[in-house]
Amino acid sequence: MRYKAEEHLPHRQQGEGPMKTRLVSMSFAALLLLCSAVSFAGEFEDGLAAYNRGDYKTALAMFTKAANKGDALEQHAQIMLGLLYRSGQGVKQDDNQAVSWYRKAADQGNAVAQTLLGQAYREGRGVPQDDNQAVSWYRSAANKGDATAQSNLGYLYYEGRGVPRDYKQAESWFRKAADQGYASAQFNLGAMYTNGRGVPQDYKQAESWFRKAADQGYARAQNNLGYLYSEGRGVPQDFIEAVLWHLKAADQGYATAQYNLGLMYANGQGVAQDYSQAASWYRKAAEQGEASAQYNLGLMYFYGQGVTQDYVEAHRWFNISLAYSTDKEVRDSAIKNRDLVAKKMTPVQIAEAQKRAKEWKKK
Numbered sequence: 001m002r003y004k005a006e007e008h009l010p011h012r013q014q015g016e017g018p019m020k021t022r023l024v025s026m027s028f029a030a031l032l033l034l035c036s037a038v039s040f041a042g043e044f045e046d047g048l049a050a051y052n053r054g055d056y057k058t059a060l061a062m063f064t065k066a067a068n069k070g071d072a073l074e075q076h077a078q079i080m081l082g083l084l085y086r087s088g089q090g091v092k093q094d095d096n097q098a099v100s101w102y103r104k105a106a107d108q109g110n111a112v113a114q115t116l117l118g119q120a121y122r123e124g125r126g127v128p129q130d131d132n133q134a135v136s137w138y139r140s141a142a143n144k145g146d147a148t149a150q151s152n153l154g155y156l157y158y159e160g161r162g163v164p165r166d167y168k169q170a171e172s173w174f175r176k177a178a179d180q181g182y183a184s185a186q187f188n189l190g191a192m193y194t195n196g197r198g199v200p201q202d203y204k205q206a207e208s209w210f211r212k213a214a215d216q217g218y219a220r221a222q223n224n225l226g227y228l229y230s231e232g233r234g235v236p237q238d239f240i241e242a243v244l245w246h247l248k249a250a251d252q253g254y255a256t257a258q259y260n261l262g263l264m265y266a267n268g269q270g271v272a273q274d275y276s277q278a279a280s281w282y283r284k285a286a287e288q289g290e291a292s293a294q295y296n297l298g299l300m301y302f303y304g305q306g307v308t309q310d311y312v313e314a315h316r317w318f319n320i321s322l323a324y325s326t327d328k329e330v331r332d333s334a335i336k337n338r339d340l341v342a343k344k345m346t347p348v349q350i351a352e353a354q355k356r357a358k359e360w361k362k363k
Contacts, residue, residue: 003230003242003260042066044073047080056090067101075105079113086125095126106137114141115149122152131162142173150177151185158188158197167198178209186213187221194224203234214245222249223257230260230269239270250281258285259293266296266305275306286317289362291325294318295334302341314341315353320360 047062063084066077082101085094099120105113118137121130135156141149154173157166171192177185190209193202207228213221226245229238243264249257262281265274279300285293298317301310318338325331342350 003227003263042073043069044077047077051080056084058090060084060090067104075108075110075113078102078105079110079116082113082116095120097126099126106140109140109144111141111144111146111149114138114144115146115152118149118152122156131156133162135162142176145180147177147180147182147185150174150180151182151188154185154188167192171198178212181212181216183213183216183218183221186210186216187218187224190221190224203228205234207234214248217248217252219249219252219254219257222246222252223254223260226257226260230264239264241270243270250284253284253288255285255288255290255293258282258288259290259296262293262296275300277306279306286320287363289324291321291327292330294321294324295330298334298337302337311341311345312349312353312356315345315350316356316360319354319357323357 043062043066047059047066050056050058050062060081063077063080066073067081068074069077078101082098082105084090085101086098087093091097099117102113102117102120106117114137118134118141120126121137122134123129127133135153138149138153138156142153150173154170154177156162157173158170159165163169171189174185174188174192178189186209189199190206190213192198193200193206193209195201199205207225210221210225210228214225222245226242226249228234229245230242231237235241243261246257246261246264250261258281262278262285264270265281266278267273271277279297282293282297282300286297294317298314298321300306301314301317303309307313315338318334318341321334322331322338325334345353
């Protein structure tokens, strides 16, 4: 099996084929960090203190008072109320109320609130799903320099959602956010240089942008940097470096990196060959729905490598990989090996394997 690099552009804040989406939301932690740069007093400060100690009901009460005072802190309080309603902390979860509070601050020109309102339209949470509205709100915030909005607007241009598809515009907005140190946008630029969309294909540039994001702990970029080292693209081939970067991402629970690490243990590249370790990493990725890892785990059960030979488990994992894989090579191999192992099984064993596959759920 091949090593995998993720080329999916994440819309927010997983080698793989062209770009998956995740929506970027301003986390409480990020907003609290933003707020900490300003000296606060009164109800808003009390609300932040209550939130930090996990007293969300008091935080809700304090932010509600601060959100209607008409002072400089009003918009911050409105955003915090929106986030509390979105997450259901201290109050019944209510996307409509979250949007209502975002809008109060967004209408006053607050870039963070505009980004959150754009996200609500993009997701269809609290408002009808509307990419055109998402673009409008993201653009308002992006023009104010909000890096999250710039990155998300770039994603919409990349996908052609709410705007005509335009890779040059996507690259431009990603770069604005990346230049501010926004890891998701740095990863996106690296992915664009990898596949040559909107920019000339350039693995050295891809490596540079992936490294910027990887150094911030961004798992997708860590995995892709490991992939570049394993393939010798943009950097000298170095399996030991590849293992180190894949491990950083794998330890964060990133399934593609866990699969890649399993493959390196199976092949003995950058590490001593160890089928037990390979099976362990494949299992971590397989349980998250990584189809190639599911297939490889099936092979290990088939041959008894790193695990006790078990035809029922082999058949099970081949079947599960078929349900998750869109890769023709993986699917064809899974069918071939499932049918091969079935010849060594009794009807009762086959029924048990099918039952286990049907009952399996992604973690």
